[in-house]
Amino acid sequence: MGPQFEIPSTSTTKFNLGVQTDFLRSQVKNLSFSYNPKEKIILKNVSLPIFDKKVTALIGPSGCGKTTLLRCFNRMHDLYNEVSYDGEILLYPESKNILSRDVDPMEVRMRIGMVFQKPNPFPKTIYENVAYGLRVRGIKKKSYMDEKIEVSLQQAGLWTEVKDRLNAQATSLSGGQQQRLCIARALVTDPEILLLDEPTSALDPISTSHIEELIVELKKDVTILIVTHNLHQAARCSDYTAFMYLGDLIEYGPSNLIFTNPSDKRTENYITGRFG
Amino acid sequence: MFQAQASRLTKESMGEVDIARNLKWRRMKNFMFSVVGLLTLLFAICTLLALFIDLALTGVPRISAEFFTSFPSRFPEKAGILSAWVGSLAVMVVTAFVAIPIGVAAGIYLEEYAPKNFFTKIIELNIINLAGVPSITFGLMALGLFVYKLKFGQSILTAGMTLGLLVLPIVIVTTREAIRTIPNSIREASYGLGASHWQTIQHHVLPYSSGGILTGVIISLSRAIGETAPLITIGALTFIAFLPTAPVSEVFPYVSFQWLSDAFTVMPIQMFNWVSRPQKEFHVNAAATGTVLLIMTLLMNGVAIFIRYRFRRRMKW
Ligand SMILES: Nc1ncnc2c1ncn2[C@@H]1O[C@H](COP(=O)(O)OP(=O)(O)OP(=O)(O)O)[C@@H](O)[C@H]1O
Ligand SMILES: [Mg+2]
Numbered sequence: 171m172g173p174q175f176e177i178p179s180t181s182t183t184k185f186n187l188g189v190q191t192d193f194l195r196s197q198v199k200n201l202s203f204s205y206n207p208k209e210k211i212i213l214k215n216v217s218l219p220i221f222d223k224k225v226t227a228l229i230g231p232s233g234c235g236k237t238t239l240l241r242c243f244n245r246m247h248d249l250y251n252e253v254s255y256d257g258e259i260l261l262y263p264e265s266k267n268i269l270s271r272d273v274d275p276m277e278v279r280m281r282i283g284m285v286f287q288k289p290n291p292f293p294k295t296i297y298e299n300v301a302y303g304l305r306v307r308g309i310k311k312k313s314y315m316d317e318k319i320e321v322s323l324q325q326a327g328l329w330t331e332v333k334d335r336l337n338a339q340a341t342s343l344s345g346g347q348q349q350r351l352c353i354a355r356a357l358v359t360d361p362e363i364l365l366l367d368e369p370t371s372a373l374d375p376i377s378t379s380h381i382e383e384l385i386v387e388l389k390k391d392v393t394i395l396i397v398t399h400n401l402h403q404a405a406r407c408s409d410y411t412a413f414m415y416l417g418d419l420i421e422y423g424p425s426n427l428i429f430t431n432p433s434d435k436r437t438e439n440y441i442t443g444r445f446g
Numbered sequence: 447m448f449q450a451q452a453s454r455l456t457k458e459s460m461g462e463v464d465i466a467r468n469l470k471w472r473r474m475k476n477f478m479f480s481v482v483g484l485l486t487l488l489f490a491i492c493t494l495l496a497l498f499i500d501l502a503l504t505g506v507p508r509i510s511a512e513f514f515t516s517f518p519s520r521f522p523e524k525a526g527i528l529s530a531w532v533g534s535l536a537v538m539v540v541t542a543f544v545a546i547p548i549g550v551a552a553g554i555y556l557e558e559y560a561p562k563n564f565f566t567k568i569i570e571l572n573i574i575n576l577a578g579v580p581s582i583t584f585g586l587m588a589l590g591l592f593v594y595k596l597k598f599g600q601s602i603l604t605a606g607m608t609l610g611l612l613v614l615p616i617v618i619v620t621t622r623e624a625i626r627t628i629p630n631s632i633r634e635a636s637y638g639l640g641a642s643h644w645q646t647i648q649h650h651v652l653p654y655s656s657g658g659i660l661t662g663v664i665i666s667l668s669r670a671i672g673e674t675a676p677l678i679t680i681g682a683l684t685f686i687a688f689l690p691t692a693p694v695s696e697v698f699p700y701v702s703f704q705w706l707s708d709a710f711t712v713m714p715i716q717m718f719n720w721v722s723r724p725q726k727e728f729h730v731n732a733a734a735t736g737t738v739l740l741i742m743t744l745l746m747n748g749v750a751i752f753i754r755y756r757f758r759r760r761m762k763w
Contacts, residue, residue: 246634246637249630249634251562275637279639279640280640283639286631286634286638288631290629290632290634290635292632292635293654293760293761302636302641303639306639306640306641339760341762355635356638359639359640
């Protein structure tokens with residue numbers, strides 16, 4: 171696949187690479203971001219590797235810039251004029267800088283799927299919500315769509331609850347059901363990278379563990395980047411963890427190392443619950 | 447420590463204030479405002495109601511089936527509003543065909559595509575100003591442009607286009623407002639799945655705002671149907687004893703657009719004509735026409751409110 175991981179020159183991360191056999195799927199290089207040139211800088215020179223078919227968790231206190239970083243991956247910020255950013259996000263194997271002006275954000279978004287922090291179903295039927303990604307790609311064949319939609323809903327753990335009312339309005343679902351619907355909607359197009367912004371924040375423990383199982387299952391095929399406030403979740407289902415604090419990427423490494431033996435004092439304070 | 451500070455603050459600031467008096471005074475002000483508000487509201491509604499009742503009492507007895515199927519006549523008891531309501535209908539069709547596509551397209555452009563610069567600001571400002579231009583000005587413009595320059599004649603086409611331009615700002619503004627109610631999160635969901643800008647507009651923005659747009663269209667048509675001044679300016683006739691050419695016929699090519707260039711009258715002009723006659727019986731006819739016009743306008747607004755209510759209920763995010 172892509173090149174083997176090399177520690178970015180500006181990164182302060184220190185961990186033993188050991189027998190590193192993971193391949194890069196994507197790499198953030200010196201990314202800085204601000205919502206408004208006059209306002210403060212939200213992301214400060216962030217560098218971060220994303221390994222292929224692994225789960226990378228982004229953790230950090232509220233407001234530290236996790237969502238902002240995640241949204242850079244599918245050029246969501248391009249919808250708003252005032253933002254300014256600088257740096258690269260390389261997508262492998264072709265080493266394409268997806269933040270480059272020459273790259274069409276539509277192509278990026280077709281390859282990188284996103285589940286937003288707040289559930290945002292379309293005010294359409296459940297079926298149409300999941301089908302939308304396929305429709306955008308010009309797929310019309312009913313039997314194919316039906317099958318894809320069923321599989322996605324099953325993966326998201328929503329199928330049994332909605333299979334009898336696929337034509338009901340999606341907005342009539344509960345908050346947690348809507349969140350799972352949004353996960354199904356992102357899965358239906360088989361993205362190469364899946365961005366999950368607190369996908370279980372509105373879910374009960376059973377649905378949460380279902381989603382965690384899904385994440386573990388999915389990483390056979392998909393690279394996953396997940397933002398979570400649930401540290402147990404990060405420890406359970408992520409392979410790598412990045413800790414962010416006030417727009418800085420403080421520490422990055424294999425999850426077992428970050429959670430058992432963090433090298434930075436701030437990381438240690440955060441994961442032991444002393445602040446944040 | 448925080449608690450200590452809070453309690454000190456409370457003591458300092460509330461110490462000298464008589465809580466009972468403060469409450470009483472604030473309740474009093476609250477009550478007074480609600481009374482004043484209610485009175486002004488009642489005054490406005492009562493005036494309107496009085497006008498309507500007065501009109502209806504005079505006009506309703508005159509309304510019958512023949513009233514709708516007869517042409518105007520020299521004899522007040524034989525006169526009807528056939529040519530007037532058919533004319534109003536025909537003009538409204540043209541108005542809708544002018545105002546809806548241009549207005550909705552302009553609204554979408556301004557909301558979705560227009561760059562946020564000085565030029566756009568100027569256009570926006572002008573649209574708002576245009577909504578406040580006296581309607582007779584539109585009549586003068588139409589007389590110069592449509593009648594004399596483009597030679598459309600004093601026809602249904604000219605009238606419909608004039609009224610279409612007149613209500614265009616309303617359609618544009620309501621379209622923009624309807625589009626603006628769609629939360630960004632919905633757009634992000636669409637873009638996030640790889641949709642293009644146009645796909646997002648076509649599949650989400652337009653369908654979700656169609657209720658608001660339709661409401662704006664109906665309200666603008668109900669404004670247009672009562673307009674008189676610009677149509678008199680372009681030379682609408684006040685006495686028409688024939689109907690426009692039928693738009694469909696039994697012989698090839700089955701459809702005809704001849705009606706667009708026919709002379710016409712509309713209900714408010716018919717009403718104006720009858721009011722200006724000395725005979726009292728014609729005034730009754732005018733009142734009857736006014737009642738019909740008013741009921742039509744109220745019905746249209748009622749439909750608009752109903753549509754808005756239905757869409758509000760369906761479109762929750
Ligand atoms: N649209 C915006 N415009 C301006 N500032 C923003 C915007 N969105 C977020 N911010 C600011 O950017 C910073 C980072 O926000 P972000 O949403 O990335 O945090 P987060 O780490 O995802 O927090 P949380 O865990 O609460 O979701 C915050 O200080 C926030 O105030
Ligand atoms: Mg967030």
